[in-house]
Amino acid sequence: MHLSAIKQNPVKSVPFTQQHGFRKTINQRVEAYIKQNNVQVRDVPAMYGKTIFMFAWWLGSYLVLLLAGLPWWGNLLMAVSFGLASAGIGFNVMHDANHDGYSANPKVNKVLGWSVELIGLSSFIWKQQHNVWHHTYTNITGLDEGLEAEGAMRWSPHDDWKPIFKYQHLYWPVIYAVSAIALLFIRNFKVYFTRKSGATFEYPKMKREDKIVFWTFRVINALILFVIPSFFHPFWQVVIGFLVMATVAGFVLATILQMAHVMDTVEFPEPVGSPLHIENEWAIHEVQTTVNFGTRNKLLNWYVGGLNFQIEHHLFPHMCHLNYPQIAPIVEQVCQEYGVQYKSYPTFREAVSDHLRALKWLGQAPEGALVKQSASVLTSGK
Numbered sequence: 001m002h003l004s005a006i007k008q009n010p011v012k013s014v015p016f017t018q019q020h021g022f023r024k025t026i027n028q029r030v031e032a033y034i035k036q037n038n039v040q041v042r043d044v045p046a047m048y049g050k051t052i053f054m055f056a057w058w059l060g061s062y063l064v065l066l067l068a069g070l071p072w073w074g075n076l077l078m079a080v081s082f083g084l085a086s087a088g089i090g091f092n093v094m095h096d097a098n099h100d101g102y103s104a105n106p107k108v109n110k111v112l113g114w115s116v117e118l119i120g121l122s123s124f125i126w127k128q129q130h131n132v133w134h135h136t137y138t139n140i141t142g143l144d145e146g147l148e149a150e151g152a153m154r155w156s157p158h159d160d161w162k163p164i165f166k167y168q169h170l171y172w173p174v175i176y177a178v179s180a181i182a183l184l185f186i187r188n189f190k191v192y193f194t195r196k197s198g199a200t201f202e203y204p205k206m207k208r209e210d211k212i213v214f215w216t217f218r219v220i221n222a223l224i225l226f227v228i229p230s231f232f233h234p235f236w237q238v239v240i241g242f243l244v245m246a247t248v249a250g251f252v253l254a255t256i257l258q259m260a261h262v263m264d265t266v267e268f269p270e271p272v273g274s275p276l277h278i279e280n281e282w283a284i285h286e287v288q289t290t291v292n293f294g295t296r297n298k299l300l301n302w303y304v305g306g307l308n309f310q311i312e313h314h315l316f317p318h319m320c321h322l323n324y325p326q327i328a329p330i331v332e333q334v335c336q337e338y339g340v341q342y343k344s345y346p347t348f349r350e351a352v353s354d355h356l357r358a359l360k361w362l363g364q365a366p367e368g369a370l371v372k373q374s375a376s377v378l379t380s381g382k
Contacts, residue, residue: 014143014271016282023283026315026334030327037326042104044320050302051093051112058085062224065241066232075233079241083248086119090253091305092321094119098127099317117217119249120184120225124210125191128203135317139261139268139289140278142200146261149175150182150198154362155262158270161366169360173251176258180250181243184221188214259351260310263291264358265343284340286314292344293351295328300348311342 034041061082065075096102097112116123129145137143141158149155152175154165168175187197192214195203206214225245229238267288271278278285290311294300301308306321312328313321335342345351 014137014140014276014278016278016280016285018279018281020281020284020338022281022334022338022340023315025338026283026331029330029334030316033327033330039323039326041319041323042101044322046322047096047102047320050322054085054088054092058082058089061085066229075237075241076244079244080248083245084252086245086249087252088303088305089115090119090121090249091256091303091307094123094126095305095307096321098123099131101318101320114213114217117213118220118224120180120188120221120246122188122191122214122217124206124214125188125197125203129197129201131317133201135314136282138286138314139266140271141268143271145197145201146257148198148201153359155258156268157362157366158268163365165363166365168363169356172356172359176254177247177251179254180246183250184246188218255352255355256304256307259293259355260291260307261289262358262362263343263351263354264361265354266291283315284338287311287335287340287342290314290343291351292328292342294346294348295325295344296346297348301325308348311344 033039061078064070065078065082068074068078070078093102093112094114094116097109098116100106100109102109102112113123113127116126134144134146139147139156141147141156147155147159151162153168153172154161191197191203192206195205197203225242226235226238229241233241267285269278269280269285269289280288292309292311294308297308306324307313309321309324309328312324312331315331316324316327319327332342332344345354
């Protein structure tokens with residue numbers, strides 16, 4: 001009911017009307033830990049080294065593709081590497097920077113935040129879609145654009161249903177893989193020219209600086225991805241290389257981002273009343289709509305920029321992700337005290353399995369939908 005109401009009368013904000021002291025307690029405990037242990041919240045030295053590595057990986061893969069004269073299979077492997085490096089920059093550098101969690105210096109965050117432009121997306125669009133809508137209204141249909149898939153997937157039980165969704169647990173890899181291409185060639189320009197990405201999502205008007213950044217990097221994208229490589233390889237090979245790179249990056253990014261929220265163990269709340277409001281405390285809502293996964297997997301945690309600690313990220317997005325493992329026990333303890341389930345999958349594989357179960361459940365016709373079940377693999381994260 002709320003989705004049709006929002007479509008008929010678009011709203012810019014929906015308030016959370018309850019306060020239980022949950023967020024206040026978590027903030028106080030984490031702040032005390034930071035002070036007692038002299039934790040560097042931003043400008044973490046190890047993050048500088050990680051940033052250099054990610055950009056070196058990205059540039060190195062690109063230069064090898066251009067100059068090394070590898071056989072076709074070697075070029076394909078380097079295109080995969082280029083795609084993984086692009087996703088790595090997105091997970092680590094651009095994500096922290098656009099949340100102002102990389103540095104205490106706003107100019108540093110702004111410049112490094114432009115790395116999202118370098119990998120083909122728009123910083124203006126990302127900040128509104130991700131920072132504002134997704135982080136405020138997580139898993140609320142019509143308010144969280146992270147649940148939108150242009151009709152290709154059904155990521156919420158409150159979204160419209162189509163017969164094709166019965167098979168989304170089978171075709172999901174294709175949609176996730178082409179997501180980056182769709183963002184690069186369709187959504188970027190759709191939002192720029194119409195200020196809309198869907199029936200309920202209207203973007204703020206771009207300032208002159210935003211437009212300059214947008215078009216400057218669209219030209220840079222074209223140069224990096226198509227024009228410069230054409231001097232070294234036949235254009236048809238350039239196109240194949242781009243498709244390999246983009247599908248690898250898109251698949252990895254979409255899988256990690258969706259797996260943190262589209263699960264059969266999370267909530268998909270709906271606003272109620274008139275005017276619409278959410279009868280919950282915001283911080284509790286974030287925990288109820290989010291999961292962690294594979295938190296003991298150091299390689300996974302390193303590569304995805306701490307996004308496997310998604311609960312901590314949603315509660316403390318302005319903190320460098322390298323600190324999430326340290327504050328996770330504090331967050332879990334407060335959740336236990338307030339009776340809020342802290343959902344954490346022990347392994348990446350178990351999280352993927354539950355994501356597929358969720359896609360199958362969400363793909364059923366509403367009148368015959370599978371009963372939502374909590375995955376047995378869920379633990380407290382210990």
